Amino acid sequence: xxxxxxxxxxxxxxxxxxxxxxxxxxxxxxxxxxxxxxxxxxxxxxxxxxxxxxxxxxxxxxxxxxxxxxxxxxxxxxxxxxxxxxxxxxxxxxxxxxxxxxxxxxxxxxxxxxxxxxxxxxxxxxxxxxxxxxxxxxxxxxxxxxxxxxxxxxxxxxxxxxxxxxxxxxxxxxxxxxxxxxxxxxxxxxxxxxxxxxxxxxxxxxxxxxxxxxxxxxxxxxxxxxxxxxx
Amino acid sequence: xxxxxxxxxxxxxxxxxxxxxxxxxxxxxxxxxxxxxxxxxxxxxxxxxxxxxxxxxxxxxxxxxxxxxxxxxxxxxxxxxxxxxxxxxxx
Numbered sequence: 001x002x003x004x005x006x007x008x009x010x011x012x013x014x015x016x017x018x019x020x021x022x023x024x025x026x027x028x029x030x031x032x033x034x035x036x037x038x039x040x041x042x043x044x045x046x047x048x049x050x051x052x053x054x055x056x057x058x059x060x061x062x063x064x065x066x067x068x069x070x071x072x073x074x075x076x077x078x079x080x081x082x083x084x085x086x087x088x089x090x091x092x093x094x095x096x097x098x099x100x101x102x103x104x105x106x107x108x109x110x111x112x113x114x115x116x117x118x119x120x121x122x123x124x125x126x127x128x129x130x131x132x133x134x135x136x137x138x139x140x141x142x143x144x145x146x147x148x149x150x151x152x153x154x155x156x157x158x159x160x161x162x163x164x165x166x167x168x169x170x171x172x173x174x175x176x177x178x179x180x181x182x183x184x185x186x187x188x189x190x191x192x193x194x195x196x197x198x199x200x201x202x203x204x205x206x207x208x209x210x211x212x213x214x215x216x217x218x219x220x221x222x223x224x225x226x227x228x229x230x231x
Numbered sequence: 232x233x234x235x236x237x238x239x240x241x242x243x244x245x246x247x248x249x250x251x252x253x254x255x256x257x258x259x260x261x262x263x264x265x266x267x268x269x270x271x272x273x274x275x276x277x278x279x280x281x282x283x284x285x286x287x288x289x290x291x292x293x294x295x296x297x298x299x300x301x302x303x304x305x306x307x308x309x310x311x312x313x314x315x316x317x318x319x320x321x322x
Contacts, residue, residue, distance in 0.1 A: 019248065050259065060255035068247060092236060099240050103247050196261055 054118030058111050059193055065107035066187050069151065070206045072100035073180040076173070077213040081220050101155045108148055121192075137190045144186030150179035180210065 050056070075097045078084055084093045115123045123141075127134040131142030154176045157169055164172075184207060193199045 052259075056255050056259045059258050060251050063254050063258075064247060064251040067250070092233075092239075095236055096239060096243070099243060103244060107247070107251065193258065193261075198261075 052118075052120060054114050055120040058114035058118055059191070061107045061111040061114060062187065062191060063193065063199070065104050065111055066183055067202075067206070068100055068104035068107060069180060069183055070210065072097060072104055073176055074210060074213055075100060076176060077210075077217045081213075081217050098155075098158045101151070101158070105151060105155055108151070112148075140186050140188075140190035143182050144190060147179045147182030147186060150175045150182065154179065177214065 075093070079090070079093050079097055084090075112128050115121070115128060116125065121136050123134060123136065127136075127141070129145070131145040132138050134141040154173055157164065157172045161169055184203065188194050188203055191199075194203070
């Protein structure tokens, strides 16, 4: 099982590397003037000629990372609340939850790496790795970095589950709620897209759904504990 | 691994990448339209300026040509009659 997970992680990494390489070759083809009409269209749509190209990439990666992390958190609440148990195999839903976390981490890493090379708000390696030292909105950037570390910690527990107790696994997993709200506030107050109305609606909607699922999960937890206490 | 699990993983990965590219296009377009800039911590929406008419466009429209302010330069008479006050006495 452990070997299978490692193979899956390596496969995913390979797919991402191949995807990024293909994208880079495509970019080079466009810039080298081999652009045919569909390539030109793609180039214009993605603003490949723009000086802000990497700024768009990091913002899109950040938004996608947030959305996937939101979905993973939501899925985690649903798995924990046994919402899918009546019609989906538990192993299946658990696997999906884990895969969402990995994808989310991939996009967050892309978001951070591109910030190193883009020119609009360039950050150093120290500013990306150490919380609260960034020149750009240090507090909210720091919150985002802490949320990222918490997400890494929670994701790692998927792979060391057999080595730790179930209680430790659950306690560490509770941190993902803190990480989710950290990422939300980081996105809201450090993200330059927070000014766009559709992004505000997206944050509002995702927060409402999360709060609803979280309340349901807390209620079920409280109910189970009450039943145990009575028994 | 179950084939359905593989398919599900493939599907969610593909959807995420499509979502990422879609978001990239959307952000690039939205940024061009809204043209938001920052002054310190405050966001300022830049006003949209009307396009400046081309010289050719003005020349083609006689009404526009009449509105064009002509720039003339006339040398003032005081400058023409200017004579430096310093003179050498000569030897």
